[in-house]
Amino acid sequence: MYIVIVGAGNVGYHLAKAVLSKGHEVLLIDRDAATLERIEDELGSIGLKGDGCEANTLEEAGTARADLFVAVTDQDADNLVACQIAKHRFKVPRTVARMSDLKNEPLFRKLGVDVTVSSTILVLQYIESQTSKPPMLTRLAVLRGSDREIADVKIPPTSVVVGKKIRDISLPQNSLIILLIRRDERIQLPTSTTVLEAGDRVVVVSDRASEQALHLALTGS
Amino acid sequence: MKVLIMGCSRVGAHLASLLETDGHEVTLLDVDPSGFSKLPHTFRGNALLGDGTDEDSLRRGGIQEMDAFIALTEDDNTNIMAAQIAKSVFNVPKVVCRVYDPTREQLYRDLGLDTVCPTALIAESVRKRL
Numbered sequence: 001m002y003i004v005i006v007g008a009g010n011v012g013y014h015l016a017k018a019v020l021s022k023g024h025e026v027l028l029i030d031r032d033a034a035t036l037e038r039i040e041d042e043l044g045s046i047g048l049k050g051d052g053c054e055a056n057t058l059e060e061a062g063t064a065r066a067d068l069f070v071a072v073t074d075q076d077a078d079n080l081v082a083c084q085i086a087k088h089r090f091k092v093p094r095t096v097a098r099m100s101d102l103k104n105e106p107l108f109r110k111l112g113v114d115v116t117v118s119s120t121i122l123v124l125q126y127i128e129s130q131t132s133k134p135p136m137l138t139r140l141a142v143l144r145g146s147d148r149e150i151a152d153v154k155i156p157p158t159s160v161v162v163g164k165k166i167r168d169i170s171l172p173q174n175s176l177i178i179l180l181i182r183r184d185e186r187i188q189l190p191t192s193t194t195v196l197e198a199g200d201r202v203v204v205v206s207d208r209a210s211e212q213a214l215h216l217a218l219t220g221s
Numbered sequence: 222m223k224v225l226i227m228g229c230s231r232v233g234a235h236l237a238s239l240l241e242t243d244g245h246e247v248t249l250l251d252v253d254p255s256g257f258s259k260l261p262h263t264f265r266g267n268a269l270l271g272d273g274t275d276e277d278s279l280r281r282g283g284i285q286e287m288d289a290f291i292a293l294t295e296d297d298n299t300n301i302m303a304a305q306i307a308k309s310v311f312n313v314p315k316v317v318c319r320v321y322d323p324t325r326e327q328l329y330r331d332l333g334l335d336t337v338c339p340t341a342l343i344a345e346s347v348r349k350r351l
Contacts, residue, residue: 053298055324077274077302081325089328103276111305 001025004066004092006052006082007073008035011098015072017043027061053081055089063090072098080108087112137215142208148174149208157198158221167192171217172210179203224248225287225313227273227303228294229256232319236291238264250282251294273303276310289315297322304334 001024005012008030016028020043029052030036036047050057052071063069069086071079076099083095096115097108102124108116140150155161161169166177180188183199196202206214222245226233229251237247238261247266250273251257257268271278273292284290290307292300297320304318317335320326326338 053325054322055328075298077296077298080302080305081298084332085325085328088332101275107306107310110309 001067002062002065003027003068003070004029004058004061004063004086006030006069006071006079007098008032008039008047009072009074011072013039015070016046020046029057029061053078053085055085058082058085058090063092066090066092068092068094068096070096074098074100076100076104080104080111080113083108083113084111087114136219137211139211140203143205147208148205149211150178151204151206151211151214153202153204153215153218155196155198155200155202156219156221159196159198159219160221161196161218162198164196165192166190166194166196169196169217171204172206172213175204175206175210175214175217177202177204222246222288223283223286224289224291225250225279225282225284225307226291226293227251227300228292229259229268230293230295231259233291233293234259234261236293237266241266248282248287250278274299274306276306279303279306279311284311284313287311287313289313289317292316292318294319297325301325301329301334308334 003019003024004027005016006029008028012028016026020026026046027048028046029048029050031051033049036049040047048061063086069083069092071082073079079097083097086092087095094114096117097113099105099108099116099118100120102118102121105116136154136156138152140152142149177190180190180194181201182188204214224240224245225248226237227250229249233249237249240247241264249268250271252272254270260268269282271281273279284307290313292304294300300318300320304316307313308316317337320329320336320338321340323338323341326336330336
């Protein structure tokens with residue numbers, strides 16, 4: 001794969017080193033010549049001095065043939081703009097932006113950034129996992145190219161669905177229970193007459209937008 | 222109309238006083254209070270400290286009631302990001318964004334932003350006088 005990385009700070013440097021060792025072709029863009037020189041002494045000539053938000057620099061970098069474009073400067077605005085130029089001007093299939101302010105995630109997605117990565121979010125998730133009870137609903141995956149997700153929901157004893165057949169419970173539109181894990185860890189393929197019990201875990205495909213409604217339908221009392 | 226200007230640069234301060242003369246209600250937003258000294262002493266609008274790429278700062282600046290948002294900091298990417306937030310998160314009816322880099326300006330104009338490029342304007346203005 002040909003990977004263009006904008007930003008030769010700590011994240012950019014370690015990322016370049018790691019993907020090089022996996023055999024990928026890498027170009028690292030940064031405005032600071034001294035930083036690039038230091039990195040090139042160790043990793044070989046993989047650097048390009050320039051502004052990763054400038055079309056000329058990206059042209060010189062051969063961005064049009066890049067398989068992946070990664071912007072990891074410490075400025076959210078610079079990462080957003082670099083990814084948008086790579087996406088819209090050079091038609092790079094996948095763009096990744098580093099993001100510090102976690103409120104920016106929906107905006108970046110909406111504006112054409114394919115993947116956002118944020119150490120803020122990772123640390124926050126860790127803190128939440130350590131300080132709160134395990135959530136009743138865990139999103140396992142988002143189905144590629146769609147607005148559907150797969151979620152794992154645990155049925156609490158107080159839930160309205162306990163003792164009910166699957167056909168008698170009302171789930172949000174486009175939701176389907178695809179797997180049932182009983183309290184004793186037995187795995188079952190659910191049918192319309194399967195009765196849900198307290199402590200069951202159900203794996204459900206649903207619209208991402210209905211996540212809250214799904215949570216309420218299966219755990220609400 | 223109600224106008225929020227991000228960046229109290231010379232242009233920002235000058236535009237604010239022009240708009241006020243025209244009877245508009247102007248709010249200025251800047252991360253650095255020193256720019257506010259460029260405002261004329263007759264300025265009656267609000268001058269707030271805040272980062273226009275931060276949704277909370279924009280809300281504090283009253284972006285939800287604004288008829289127009291103008292991004293005038295010295296940094297192209299800050300302006301582009303703030304303008305896109307104003308447009309696609311807060312649905313401000315009129316959004317104008319300064320971009321110094323002409324190729325970047327062209328790209329964002331193609332993507333639907335209302336952009337002004339001082340570099341191109343000055344070059345063209347000088348060219349016409351020769």
